[in-house]
Amino acid sequence: MEQSTVFMTLAVFESFAPTQQRDLASQFPSIGFHLVYTDKQKQTAESLSQSYPYLQTGFCVADGPIQSALASQSTAFVLEEGFSLSFACTLPAQTEPYLHLYFHTFAEAMDFVLANVHIQTDLPDRIQAYGALLASGKLVAFPTETVYGLGADATNEQAVKHIFEAKQRPFFDPLIVHIADLSQLEGLVVNIDDQARTLMQTFWPGPLTLVLQKDPRVPDIVTAGSQTVAVRMPDNALALSLIRASGKPIAAPSANRFGYTSPTTAEHVREQLTGRIEAILDGGACQVGIESTVLSLCTKEPTILRPGKIGMEELKPLLPTVTYSSKVGPTDTVLSSPGLLESHYAPTTAFYLVEDVNVYKDREDVGILLFEKTHTHFKGPVAYISESEDAKQAASRLYWAIRHLDQQHLSFMVGSLLPETGIGVAINNRLRKASTKHGSPVQY
Structure with missing residues (x-):
C-alpha cells in the first residue's frame, strides 16, 4: 500500500492517551507521522521522537499558518487541533491553495487519508465528474457546512422525483434549492427586493435559507405545489465547486432516509443510501452540523420557519421585525420549507x-x-x-x-x-x- 504523510501539531499528539501514542504506527502502518512544531516546542518534539521512533520530528515552522509545512511536500496532509485536516488543493470556489476539512475523531481523519492518497489531484477531477452526473439527471450526495445534501438538478422534474424515491420522502415536503452564484437566481425566484438582497449579501454563502416567490419555471415537485421556493448558497468549497461544475441549481434535502437522523459525514450517507444514489462526495464532517435557518420573506413579516445557526440576534439588526412561526402540521397546509414536521431527525433507538x-x-x-x-x-x-x-x-x-x-x-x-x-x-x-x-x- 502506498505511504501517506501526515504532519500533526504537537498539541494533537499530546492529546492522545499513552497507549494511543504507542500504538499509532501499528494502527496506521501505511501513514508516516511527522511532528510540526514552533521554536519553543523543538526540545519537546525531539524528545517525543526519541520515545516513539516511528514519529519523525518533521520540521519547525514560524508561528503562523501551519499549512506552510506543506510547501515542500504537496502530497502531504496537516492535522491540527479539532481534527482539522489540510492539504494542497485548488478548487474554483476557494481563494487559498489549501483545502481544510474537519472530522469528529482522529480515526475518521486517518481513514479519509488512507482512502484518498492522491486527493490533492483527484478531488478536482472527481468534482467535475460528479457535476456531470448531476447535469445528466443523477443523484449525488455532497457536503455542506450544515449537513450532507442529496442533490439533483432542480430544473429536471424526473431527477428531483428520484430524490423522493431514494429518501422515501413524502411529496408534500418541499426541497431547498442550492446555488453557487447569484446569477442562478434567474429562473428560480421573482421580485427580489432590497431586504432580500441585503440578507444575501450579509449571510451568503452561509447557513441561511430564504423563502421567496418562485419563478413559474421551477417544477412544482421542488416546492410541493407552493408558490414560494426555498433557496440558499452553502458555505462549503466542495459544495460550491460541485454546483458550478453541474451548471445547474441543485435541489437537495439531507442525504438520509426520510425522518431519520441527518448525516454529517459521508459514512452516515453510505449507511442509509448505498445503492440508491449514483455517488457520494466525501468532504469530512460538516462544521455547523445542523440544518440551515429557514427565513420566509413571503409572510406578513419575516418569519423564521426553522431555527438554525443564524438566529434572532443575527437577523434583527437587518430586519425591522422578525418572528418565529407557529406550529405547523404535516399535511393540513402547504409547507413552504422542509423541517417543519413535528417528528423528524429521529434515531431508530427511542x-x-x-x-x-x-x-x-x-x-x-x-x-x-x-x-x-x-x-x-x-x-x-x-x-x-x-x-x-x-x-x-x-x-x-x-x-x-x-x-x-x-x-x-x-x-x-x-x-x-x-x-x-x-x-x-x-x-x-x-x-x-x-x-x-x-x-x-x-x-x-
Whole structure:
C-alpha cells in the first residue's frame, strides 16, 4: 500500500492517551507521522521522537499558518487541533491553495487519508465528474457546512422525483434549492427586493435559507405545489465547486432516509443510501452540523420557519421585525420549507428528553447524551456533544453523537435540553423533534 504523510501539531499528539501514542504506527502502518512544531516546542518534539521512533520530528515552522509545512511536500496532509485536516488543493470556489476539512475523531481523519492518497489531484477531477452526473439527471450526495445534501438538478422534474424515491420522502415536503452564484437566481425566484438582497449579501454563502416567490419555471415537485421556493448558497468549497461544475441549481434535502437522523459525514450517507444514489462526495464532517435557518420573506413579516445557526440576534439588526412561526402540521397546509414536521431527525433507538440524566447512571442499557463534562460515572455508553458547554461544538457533534449511541443496541437513550439562547434554540428544536413522542423511559 502506498505511504501517506501526515504532519500533526504537537498539541494533537499530546492529546492522545499513552497507549494511543504507542500504538499509532501499528494502527496506521501505511501513514508516516511527522511532528510540526514552533521554536519553543523543538526540545519537546525531539524528545517525543526519541520515545516513539516511528514519529519523525518533521520540521519547525514560524508561528503562523501551519499549512506552510506543506510547501515542500504537496502530497502531504496537516492535522491540527479539532481534527482539522489540510492539504494542497485548488478548487474554483476557494481563494487559498489549501483545502481544510474537519472530522469528529482522529480515526475518521486517518481513514479519509488512507482512502484518498492522491486527493490533492483527484478531488478536482472527481468534482467535475460528479457535476456531470448531476447535469445528466443523477443523484449525488455532497457536503455542506450544515449537513450532507442529496442533490439533483432542480430544473429536471424526473431527477428531483428520484430524490423522493431514494429518501422515501413524502411529496408534500418541499426541497431547498442550492446555488453557487447569484446569477442562478434567474429562473428560480421573482421580485427580489432590497431586504432580500441585503440578507444575501450579509449571510451568503452561509447557513441561511430564504423563502421567496418562485419563478413559474421551477417544477412544482421542488416546492410541493407552493408558490414560494426555498433557496440558499452553502458555505462549503466542495459544495460550491460541485454546483458550478453541474451548471445547474441543485435541489437537495439531507442525504438520509426520510425522518431519520441527518448525516454529517459521508459514512452516515453510505449507511442509509448505498445503492440508491449514483455517488457520494466525501468532504469530512460538516462544521455547523445542523440544518440551515429557514427565513420566509413571503409572510406578513419575516418569519423564521426553522431555527438554525443564524438566529434572532443575527437577523434583527437587518430586519425591522422578525418572528418565529407557529406550529405547523404535516399535511393540513402547504409547507413552504422542509423541517417543519413535528417528528423528524429521529434515531431508530427511542430517545427521551429528561430533566436529569443522572437518574439513569446505573443502567448499562441506556445511552446518555451529555452537553458538559461530568464526574458522574455512567454504566451505559456516553456521547458528549460538548465537554465544555460550547453550543457551537454541540451543534456540530449533535447528529454524530446521536448516531454513535443509536448503533449500540440500547433499550433507549436520554438527554436534556440546552439553554434556550443563541444556537441552543436550534439544537433544542432538533432534540424535541428527534425525541420519542409516546411513552416514557423506565427507571429501575
